[in-house]
Amino acid sequence: MNSTITFNLDRRVLARCTLALSALVLVIAHVLLAPRMAVAIGQQDRAGDYKVLTQVVNNSRELLIVSDAAAQVLAYYEYDISSKKLELVQRIPLDQLPVPPPEANVPQVQPQRRRP
Numbered sequence: 001m002n003s004t005i006t007f008n009l010d011r012r013v014l015a016r017c018t019l020a021l022s023a024l025v026l027v028i029a030h031v032l033l034a035p036r037m038a039v040a041i042g043q044q045d046r047a048g049d050y051k052v053l054t055q056v057v058n059n060s061r062e063l064l065i066v067s068d069a070a071a072q073v074l075a076y077y078e079y080d081i082s083s084k085k086l087e088l089v090q091r092i093p094l095d096q097l098p099v100p101p102p103e104a105n106v107p108q109v110q111p112q113r114r115r116p
Contacts, residue, residue, distance in 0.1 A: 067094070 043054045049070040055063040057078075064077040064086070074097065076089040 063089075 041054065041056050043052075045052045049068055051067040051069070053065045053067075055065065057063055060081050062079045062081065064079060066075045066077065067073075068075070072094040074092045074094055076092075077086050078089045079086045
């Protein structure tokens with residue numbers, strides 16, 4: 001009563017097993033490692049005459065603020081995360097922005113050079 005089981009692995013069976021195992025690993029990785037939502041909080045950049053700043057309004061909306069120094073315009077864009085749309089909210093000429101009052105109590109500090 002000597003029972004032996006022999007497996008005959010040819011190229012097709014080996015290829016099918018390899019592909020099935022690879023597919024199983026990819027499905028498990030996709031389920032376990034779900035991509036996180038990317039949010040841009042306080043990112044800023046400048047290039048030439050443009051400055052760009054991002055802000056988060058709430059969980060479903062973000063603001064993109066673009067300042068164009070050449071055209072003297074500040075533009076607000078709203079990005080809706082759920083609908084994935086970027087819409088222009090408002091364009092404001094820079095000369096119409098309020099100017100902060102000068103600080104009378106803040107002393108002017110002159111930079112000093114280091115002495116060797």
